[in-house]
Amino acid sequence: MIDQKKIVEPEKVSCEVCFKEIPISEAASVKATDYILYYCGLECYDRWKKQQEQSKPEK
Numbered sequence: 001m002i003d004q005k006k007i008v009e010p011e012k013v014s015c016e017v018c019f020k021e022i023p024i025s026e027a028a029s030v031k032a033t034d035y036i037l038y039y040c041g042l043e044c045y046d047r048w049k050k051q052q053e054q055s056k057p058e059k
């Protein structure tokens with residue numbers, strides 16, 4: 001008999017802001033235009049959001 005029990009390592013992503021590795025299930029994610037951004041928490045998401053606002057392309 002084949003033992004199909006596999007150790008499934010939780011998929012990890014790195015936080016967009018602090019680059020900390022976090023399990024994908026715990027990450028907060030935001031869908032951007034054609035990719036997904038991950039954050040370890042709302043704190044980082046807030047920081048990212050502020051950065052985006054500051055780096056708005058000037059017209």
Ligand SMILES: [Zn+2]
Pocket residue numbers: 015016017018019020039040041044
């Ligand atoms: Zn973070």
